[in-house]
Amino acid sequence: MWIEWGIGRFGGKYGHGTTPGMFHYLWNHPMAKYIGALGITIPFALVLYYTYIVSWTLGYSIFSLTGKYLAIESYQGMVDFLSAYQGKTSNIHFQDLSSAYLFFLITLGLMVWILSRGISKGIELLAKTAIPLIVLFGLILVFRVFTLGTPDPAYPDQNVWAGFGYIWNPDFSILKDSRVWLAATGQIFFTLSVGFGAIQTYASYLGKKDDVVLSGLGTSSTNAFAEVILGGSIAIPVTVAFFGLTRTQEIAQAGAFDLGFFAMPIIFQQLPFGQVLGTLWFFLLFLAGLTSSVAMAQPLMAFLQEEYKIDRKRAAWLIGVLVFFLVQPIIFFLKFGFLNEMDFWIGTLGLVVFAIIEVILFLWVFGPTNAWKEIMSGADLRVPKFFFFIMKYITPAYLFILLGFWFFQDGMKVLSMSGVPEENYPYIWFARFLLSGIFLVMIILVRFAWQKPHLIQRRVPK
Amino acid sequence: MTTEGWVFMIVSWGVIIGLNIYTYTRILSTKSPSKKD
Numbered sequence: 001m002w003i004e005w006g007i008g009r010f011g012g013k014y015g016h017g018t019t020p021g022m023f024h025y026l027w028n029h030p031m032a033k034y035i036g037a038l039g040i041t042i043p044f045a046l047v048l049y050y051t052y053i054v055s056w057t058l059g060y061s062i063f064s065l066t067g068k069y070l071a072i073e074s075y076q077g078m079v080d081f082l083s084a085y086q087g088k089t090s091n092i093h094f095q096d097l098s099s100a101y102l103f104f105l106i107t108l109g110l111m112v113w114i115l116s117r118g119i120s121k122g123i124e125l126l127a128k129t130a131i132p133l134i135v136l137f138g139l140i141l142v143f144r145v146f147t148l149g150t151p152d153p154a155y156p157d158q159n160v161w162a163g164f165g166y167i168w169n170p171d172f173s174i175l176k177d178s179r180v181w182l183a184a185t186g187q188i189f190f191t192l193s194v195g196f197g198a199i200q201t202y203a204s205y206l207g208k209k210d211d212v213v214l215s216g217l218g219t220s221s222t223n224a225f226a227e228v229i230l231g232g233s234i235a236i237p238v239t240v241a242f243f244g245l246t247r248t249q250e251i252a253q254a255g256a257f258d259l260g261f262f263a264m265p266i267i268f269q270q271l272p273f274g275q276v277l278g279t280l281w282f283f284l285l286f287l288a289g290l291t292s293s294v295a296m297a298q299p300l301m302a303f304l305q306e307e308y309k310i311d312r313k314r315a316a317w318l319i320g321v322l323v324f325f326l327v328q329p330i331i332f333f334l335k336f337g338f339l340n341e342m343d344f345w346i347g348t349l350g351l352v353v354f355a356i357i358e359v360i361l362f363l364w365v366f367g368p369t370n371a372w373k374e375i376m377s378g379a380d381l382r383v384p385k386f387f388f389f390i391m392k393y394i395t396p397a398y399l400f401i402l403l404g405f406w407f408f409q410d411g412m413k414v415l416s417m418s419g420v421p422e423e424n425y426p427y428i429w430f431a432r433f434l435l436s437g438i439f440l441v442m443i444i445l446v447r448f449a450w451q452k453p454h455l456i457q458r459r460v461p462k
Numbered sequence: 463m464t465t466e467g468w469v470f471m472i473v474s475w476g477v478i479i480g481l482n483i484y485t486y487t488r489i490l491s492t493k494s495p496s497k498k499d
Contacts, residue, residue: 218485221481
């Protein structure tokens with residue numbers, strides 16, 4: 001977190017809000033800017049499928065309000081509901097993709113509108129409105145969970161406290177399992193938006209004397225409050241109270257989607273004011289997702305504005321049009337594993353690879369003393385030197401080990417398409433082709449941008 | 463929930479809430495970050 005804030009503010013001093021420019025100043029090598037193109041590719045590719053997923057939460061928020069899924073009482077019923085919504089199947093709830101498409105267009109329109117309003121009037125206003133609302137909705141839901149007790153007296157073991165026990169009772173033996181470390185790292189990378197290239201863009205808007213140590217700490221502590229205290233007190237405890245511990249473990253292991261989209265709607269139906277609570281829950285997820293979508297689109301916005309001098313509104317519209325066209329295969333080929341394939345390369349592998357590059361460039365190439373000075377400049381807090389050691393040695397070593405594990409555990413399987421039905425092969429290759437194409441286009445854009453004389457004017461003073 | 467579970471939860475919540483109070487108190491006592499459009 002501090003490394004990304006440091007790189008971002010450093011790049012901002014030289015008029016660059018994206019990693020091609022930032023890396024250029026960190027490393028005096030022609031390749032640096034092209035490696036930096038990854039810092040635009042990753043967030044933009046994420047926006048493509050993330051915006052679509054975020055639109056599902058908007059849809060479910062409206063379905064909760066209107067009671068569209070109220071008649072569904074079984075878990076499998078909710079699985080079928082989402083499947084039809086996504087166009088994988090057709091049933092009485094959804095015959096085609098029109099609902100999913102409509103909510104996607106609304107979400108995309110909102111994102112473009114916020115981006116077109118700029119940093120202060122768009123992104124900052126969204127954050128100032130959405131974050132307090134997320135906390136408020138979260139607190140209401142947490143209060144409801146805490147007062148739930150044992151919903152069915154016939155099953156005294158199924159209660160909220162058993163759910164909290166599932167989360168908090170320590171089991172140290174599980175620390176020997178490498179998959180737990182991988183999952184925890186993936187979780188914290190994604191929730192903090194580390195390795196995306198997005199934090200650097202936000203940090204580039206800070207002044208020379210603004211405090212990146214405090215800002216980084218504030219980001220991490222706010223995130224911990226939202227995901228550990230609020231998130232950890234809602235979904236799992238309430239699912240244990242209604243489904244029991246064994247079933248909850250199965251649902252949780254199947255993924256966050258299963259918990260959020262299948263289990264929660266069933267539970268809301270069994271609670272007083274369930275429709276209102278369901279609306280709050282999905283709207284909370286929508287607001288959280290929308291702030292992330294906007295953050296991930298901002299690097300490309302900044303790149304187009306700074307390096308190509310495209311004005312804000314045009315840049316926002318351009319991104320909107322690009323997302324609209326490029327998201328089509330994600331929507332229509334979802335059932336062939338298109339989205340999952342993109343998520344592996346970007347949301348799993350891409351984040352770790354980019355984080356390794358950042359750490360090496362900042363701490364090893366730019367120099368540990370320079371990097372530490374850059375982070376500490378303007379800092380209100382004195383960070384213990386212990387963190388210097390962590391940043392320089394522990395972080396890259398840990399990330400390399402993690403990448404190795406990923407490669408052998410998942411990477412080889414993904415590369416060889418192990419377990420993928422043969423009829424899905426063309427779609428998987430198409431997803432890989434699309435991602436490679438986006439990266440190639442970003443590299444070409446960087447190359448053309450660097451041919452303009454007004455850009456790189458001076459090197460970092462020694 | 464076991465006693466260890468309660469201890470883990472209360473300590474973790476305490477650290478997170480404490481860290482939030484500390485950082486936001488410090489942030490609010492310093493000047494606002496720069497803005498750019």
